[in-house]
Amino acid sequence: MGDLGSYGNPYVKTPNIDTFYKDAVRFNNYHVSTTCAPSRGAIMSGRHTNRLNVFHTITGRSLLFEDEVILPQIFAQNGYTNGMFGKWHLGDNYPYRPEDRGFHEVVRHGGGGITQGPDYWNNDYFDDTYWHNGKTEKYEGYCTDVFFSEALDFIETNKDKPFFCYIATNAPHGPLNVPKEYMDMYKNVDGLEEKFQRFYGMITNIDDNFKLLEDKLDALEIADNTILIFTTDNGTAGGNAVYDAGLKGGKGSEYEGGHRVPLLIRWPNGELTGGKDIDKLVAHYDLLPTFVDLLGFDFNPVKPLDGKSLKPLLYDEAENGQIGFYIWTPNGYRIW
Numbered sequence: 001m002g003d004l005g006s007y008g009n010p011y012v013k014t015p016n017i018d019t020f021y022k023d024a025v026r027f028n029n030y031h032v033s034t035t036c037a038p039s040r041g042a043i044m045s046g047r048h049t050n051r052l053n054v055f056h057t058i059t060g061r062s063l064l065f066e067d068e069v070i071l072p073q074i075f076a077q078n079g080y081t082n083g084m085f086g087k088w089h090l091g092d093n094y095p096y097r098p099e100d101r102g103f104h105e106v107v108r109h110g111g112g113g114i115t116q117g118p119d120y121w122n123n124d125y126f127d128d129t130y131w132h133n134g135k136t137e138k139y140e141g142y143c144t145d146v147f148f149s150e151a152l153d154f155i156e157t158n159k160d161k162p163f164f165c166y167i168a169t170n171a172p173h174g175p176l177n178v179p180k181e182y183m184d185m186y187k188n189v190d191g192l193e194e195k196f197q198r199f200y201g202m203i204t205n206i207d208d209n210f211k212l213l214e215d216k217l218d219a220l221e222i223a224d225n226t227i228l229i230f231t232t233d234n235g236t237a238g239g240n241a242v243y244d245a246g247l248k249g250g251k252g253s254e255y256e257g258g259h260r261v262p263l264l265i266r267w268p269n270g271e272l273t274g275g276k277d278i279d280k281l282v283a284h285y286d287l288l289p290t291f292v293d294l295l296g297f298d299f300n301p302v303k304p305l306d307g308k309s310l311k312p313l314l315y316d317e318a319e320n321g322q323i324g325f326y327i328w329t330p331n332g333y334r335i336w
Contacts, residue, residue, distance in 0.1 A: 001247060003199075003236050004262065005018045006018040006022070008245055009242075014207040016208070016211040017230060020228075021275075023266055023273050024264040024265055026275070027265075027282055030262070031283050034252050034254065036087070036233045037054050037061075038055055044071045044090065045071075046288030046301075047068070047303065047305060052064050057112050058112075063090065064091060066095045070102065071288050071291065072102030074102075074292065075291075078297045083103065083104065083151060083165045084106045084107075084168070085168070086147040087108065089112045097131075106131070107131070107137075108130060109123065109128070109143070113170055124177060144202070145205070148212060155220070171206060172199050179205065182202070182204055182205050196238060210230070223268070226267070227294070228267070229264065231263045234252070235247070271315075282310055283307070285305070286310050287307065287310075288305070288307055290310040290314075292309070293311040
């Protein structure tokens with residue numbers, strides 16, 4: 001939360017996400033895991049990350065069990081075409097890859113980040129080689145720009161039918177490689193050391209691409225009937241010495257700064273607009289059952305879900321206590 005202007009950061013430039021924030025439904029007490037792969041596993045499955053084998057980012061503990069039924073499979077079973085662009089981090093080999101699990105179009109890097117061991121050798125964020133539907137392919141440009149550009153092409157191709165587009169950027173993430181023009185935006189800002197100049201430059205680049213995404217939806221005349229979501233997978237990875245939004249800790253921390261993150265949703269045709277705030281405690285594994293409920297999907301879980309649909313909160317239909325405080329008991333049951 002501390003890395004967006006809409007949550008009070010006086011340094012970072014995020015005008016486009018800030019505008020989206022003003023017109024979105026905002027979950028202000030939304031929590032994820034404290035690192036990336038566990039959050040992604042829970043979002044994809046609707047289940048607590050400790051059930052999935054995705055409770056770490058390395059040593060094989062980011063491989064999402066192959067018998068889990070995950071979000072893109074549910075979308076595909078209900079007639080959607082699915083695209084995934086950027087960071088997967090739930091398995092790089094068959095049968096764990098995104099193209100093995102319901103995504104029809106995939107452009108991704110390897111492992112948990114560009115330049116890591118599982119990634120294509122010598123990638124450095126610029127003019128890199130990524131996996132396109134299982135085969136390596138060279139791309140020109142900065143990584144975030146490439147992932148958004150490929151996603152926009154996917155959206156245009158599928159604009160006349162139901163689609164699910166998952167854009168998961170590698171940035172902001174170390175190493176803090178960023179186009180010079182974005183770093184230069186913060187060069188002369190008092191109190192910002194180079195680390196933050198680079199980190200915030202990465203975020204501003206995402207913000208510019210977010211605007212391109214919104215412009216594409218408008219140009220294709222599908223913005224009103226598109227559910228657009230902005231969220232993150234853990235607390236700040238840049239450190240919160242400059243601004244912390246009142247939250248202690250960052251990525252990897254058990255304190256709120258490690259796992260309390262933005263969740264912004266807009267869907268004009270679904271009457272989800274207007275800057276509404278929802279303060280109930282909710283979590284990442286609630287997203288899958290929310291999609292199923294909002295879109296009326298045919299879905300019978302093979303394994304028990306830990307998440308609960310947020311639709312009652314979105315439409316002010318929740319009874320007192322229906323959605324609220326989560327407690328995990330030692331045997332893994334959640335108490336409401």
